[in-house]
Amino acid sequence: MSAPLRNIVVLISGAGSNLQALMRAAQQEQWEQRLQARIAAVVSNRSDAPGLALARTAGLACELLDHTEYPSRHAFDAALMTRIDAHQPTLVLLAGFMRILTPEFVRHYEGRLINIHPSLLPAFTGLHTHRRALEAGCKVAGATVHRVTAELDHGPILAQAAVPVMPDDSPETLAARVRAAEHQIYPQAVREWLQTR
Numbered sequence: 001m002s003a004p005l006r007n008i009v010v011l012i013s014g015a016g017s018n019l020q021a022l023m024r025a026a027q028q029e030q031w032e033q034r035l036q037a038r039i040a041a042v043v044s045n046r047s048d049a050p051g052l053a054l055a056r057t058a059g060l061a062c063e064l065l066d067h068t069e070y071p072s073r074h075a076f077d078a079a080l081m082t083r084i085d086a087h088q089p090t091l092v093l094l095a096g097f098m099r100i101l102t103p104e105f106v107r108h109y110e111g112r113l114i115n116i117h118p119s120l121l122p123a124f125t126g127l128h129t130h131r132r133a134l135e136a137g138c139k140v141a142g143a144t145v146h147r148v149t150a151e152l153d154h155g156p157i158l159a160q161a162a163v164p165v166m167p168d169d170s171p172e173t174l175a176a177r178v179r180a181a182e183h184q185i186y187p188q189a190v191r192e193w194l195q196t197r
């Protein structure tokens with residue numbers, strides 16, 4: 001008898017290009033057969049997230065949980081945990097999920113909550129990483145996949161990729177170069193996580 005599949009839940013707020021990279025890797029690398037894992041559900045806090053449409057087209061279970069309909073961050077996170085836990089996830093992936101998480105949420109998924117951040121952490125935590133990297137005169141930029149801990153954009157690093165900063169870069173051109181690297185390292189880090197557990 002084959003081992004039961006391990007569920008991955010992906011949280012998004014926007015374009016979903018990292019989600020797409022993960023979906024592509026899961027399909028091309030046959031994660032179900034080779035790693036006994038699948039993307040079981042995608043949850044978005046925004047109804048207009050293009051990533052939701054991508055997930056729907058791919059036939060994944062999609063859920064919308066609009067944070068504006070909750071009276072507090074705690075109430076939203078509690079509802080989010082209930083939705084996520086319905087899938088009994090082995091991994092919860094933040095893929096452009098633009099919410100600050102409560103300590104309760106982070107604690108609940110400790111050890112199985114992973115994020116991708118568009119900078120070479122520990123440099124440039126928070127927002128506007130590309131503009132700040134350009135303003136600082138950085139010659140390299142990049143992206144980081146890390147385990148999520150209570151402190152924003154901290155936690156043990158699982159994968160990193162560096163890209164060059166070009167003299168004529170704008171935040172947008174740099175973001176595009178970093179994004180391409182994100183699409184390599186996020187699936188790679190998840191694959192390695194699944195292979196070693």
Ligand code: GRF
Pocket residue numbers: 012013014015016017018019051095096097116117118143179182
């Ligand atoms: C990515 O740059 C990711 O690193 C950051 O948010 C962005 C999400 O992009 N956390 P997408 O929705 O995956 O295209």
